[in-house]
Amino acid sequence: MEKDILRFLDYVKIDTQSDDTSFTVPSTAKQLNLSRKLQEDLKELGIESELDEFGVVYAKLPGVEGLDPIGLNAHVDTALECSDFDVKPKIIENYDGGVIELGHGYKMSPAEFPSLGEHIGDTLITTSGDTLLGADDKAGLAIIMAVLDYFVSHPNIPHHPICILFTPDEEIGRGPDHFDPKKFGAKYAYTVDGGIYDSVACETFNAAHADVTLHGISIHPGEAKGKMVNASDLAFAFDHALPAEKRPQFTSGYEGFNHLVSMVSGVDEAKMHYIIRNHDRAKLEEQKEEFHKAREEVLRQYPGVTIDLALGDDYHNMKEIIDGCPECVRKIDKAYATLGIKPRYEPIRGGTDGAGFSFQGVPTPNLPTGSYNHHGRFEYLSVREFKIIKNLIIEILKAE
Ligand SMILES: [Zn+2]
The missing domain is CATH 3.40.630.10 (Zn peptidases)
Structure with a gap:
């Protein structure tokens, strides 16, 4: 050799x-x-x-x-x-x-x-x-x-x-x-x-991330009727409010994605971590906007709950x-x-x-x-x- x-x-x-x-x-x-x-x-x-x-x-x-x-x-x-x-x-x-x-x-x-x-x-x-x-x-x-x-x-x-x-x-x-x-x-x-x-x-990609914290209303399940808002339901609703076709498993080449990396959820609170990627910086900004829209959509479906959304940039x-x-x-x-x-x-x-x-x-x-x-x-x-x-x-x- x-x-x-x-x-x-x-x-x-x-x-x-x-x-x-x-x-x-x-x-x-x-x-x-x-x-x-x-x-x-x-x-x-x-x-x-x-x-x-x-x-x-x-x-x-x-x-x-x-x-x-x-x-x-x-x-x-x-x-x-x-x-x-x-x-x-x-x-x-x-x-x-x-x-x-x-x-x-x-x-x-x-x-x-x-x-x-x-x-x-x-x-x-x-x-x-x-x-x-x-x-x-x-x-x-x-x-x-x-x-x-x-x-x-x-x-x-x-x-x-x-x-x-x-x-x-x-x-x-x-x-x-x-x-x-x-x-x-x-x-x-x-x-x-x-x-x-x-x-x-x-x-390379332009990279950003989103941390989403959704606050539910916890109450004994036996007396939950009309009162409980399960934070896990909020989390599901949030993810569904994002465009499904932008999940990584449906993208290739120059197509960007929003990827739910992790989710920890209970009745009272759910935390979701997403990474957001696109080769085009303007398109990345549009994807970040989709997170604001998803938040508004869940707030519309569940009036009275609160959702914290923190977006940040990672690399360009x-x-x-x-x-x-x-x-x-x-x-x-x-x-x-x-x-x-x-x-x-x-x-x-x-x-x-x-x-x-x-x-x-x-x-x-x-x-x-x-x-x-x-x-x-x-x-x-x-x-x-x-x-x-x-x-x-x-x-x-x-x-x-
Ligand atoms: Zn290497």
């Missing part, structure tokens, strides 16, 4: 799950084990780095003076949905298109996972069935290290100055919380944290910022063209660290890693696609 892949195999064996119930920074100290390992690997390439008090690693590889410094970033943590303790990656060379026995009774077949059909003859790295793989985003880390290794070992190839950023806690949405754009030093950057090799994202679509940096998109197009690949620009139906960095002044589109089925035991990496992305980023960074 070549060094680029060996690094990836090293990284996935380090348990780095983040924890959304923790208030420490980073949320779990074990993420720092990988941050320090990355520092060692950078040092081996002759690159000095800094691990700051927030668990963020910054480093720089100087390039041609006068060219824009370009950033690369990836996250060290893994998702909460599935354990990443004691990951035992399996290497399948020359994949034949058949069923893959992962272990622990789990199998993966092209019938269930059609993407596998695209990887016949490829080398795949899978889990052993009992953990996730952590290619999200350790493939991103390993690709960045491979790119740096390439430029360090080809000193005759002129390139842009490269700014490196490895963050903790992306999976719990705290990646950009302690980001220091000055320390990073990049004019624009690329997040290496995605899936299929030709998919690029310059758009990074497209607003990336549109102001045509250069960073042109670089992507040019690099793909050099490799003979036509990229597909697809909006992310969620957020990304890149959105946070973009709104802090560093436009940051999202590049893929060649990995699939993130956040679970069916996660796998295509070595062929990993190498395509490595070459893509080398092309992006070469001096023109």
Whole structure:
């Protein structure tokens, strides 16, 4: 196995799950084990780095003076949905298109996972069935290290100055919380944290949330007639007053949604938490208006009750910022063209660290890693696609 892949195999064996119930920074100290390992690997390439008090690693590889410094970033943590303790990656060379026995009774077949059909003859790295793989985003880390290794070992190839950023806690949405754009030093950057090799994202949702508290009238059920207003009934009425077709299970592409994430209800009081998403900011505002209308509708049905509605914004679509940096998109197009690949620009139906960095002044589109089925035991990496992305980023960074 070549060094680029060996690094990836090293990284996935380090348990780095983040924890959304923790208030420490980073949320779990074990993420720092990988941050320090990355520092060692950078040092081996002759690159000095800094691990700051927030668990963020910054480093720089100087390039041609006068060219824009370009950033690369990836996250060290893994998702909460599935354990990443004691990951035992399996290497399948020359994949034949058949069923893959992962272990622990789990199998993966092209019938269930059609993407596998695209990887016949490829080398795949899978889990052993009992953990996730952590290619999200350790493939991103390993690709960045491979790119740096390439430029360090080809000193005759002129390139842009490269700014490196490895963050903790992306999976719990705290990646950009302690980001220091000055320390990073990049004019624009690329997040290496995605899936299929030709998919690029310059758009995220605009995100808001609604907290609804509905106050009923509680009374002994035996003497409730004409008096009780059950807060649970108010909650049902509220949800029904919102447009049903905007539930996430009925939406895709550029369609936004209102999603009831949780509801705790009793007779006296019901609390509902919604997230509200749309790629278009004006449409997001319209969806927020739907919550005011739902409130009025329930008040009309149940005169005399009270409903508290609190709406707030969470993040914005990074497209607003990336549109102001045509250069960073042109670089992507040019690099793909050099490799003979036509990229597909697809909006992310969620957020990304890149959105946070973009709104802090560093436009940051999202590049893929060649990995699939993130956040679970069916996660796998295509070595062929990993190498395509490595070459893509080398092309992006070469001096023109
Ligand atoms: Zn990720």
